[in-house]
Amino acid sequence: MKKLLSIVVAGVFLAAGLGLVRAEDSAFVASKGGEKYHYADCSVAKKISTDKLVKYAKPEDAVKEGYKPCKVCNPPPSADALVATQDGGKYHKQNCKMVGNMKTENKVYYKDTAVAEKAGYKPCGVCLKK
């Protein structure tokens, strides 16, 4: 049992080390042992103590480890998910300038265009022009 514990501890240190190396490209964070993942600049994320902070370059990495999106900062489920507002209209790429005007709590994410279309959304004429 003791041996198992030391393997777990070593693994945690290794993970922490990798986290430090990748610190510059980590846009998403979570609290070790917590339930939610956040945008790195979320007000809730800023309260996570540094020894518990885990960093992710892509949200899908946090999802893969079982974290759920924070309700305050509403991070996307994946880096290439499409984003729309709850009250309908157009769907966008996350980097579209129109997305900057959306209220955080109003954002909904769709994994691809087919799902967004099925939900009744139309592609944005700015970021998804063919």
Ligand SMILES: [Zn+2]
């Ligand atoms: Zn958050």
Ligand SMILES: [Zn+2]
């Ligand atoms: Zn757009």
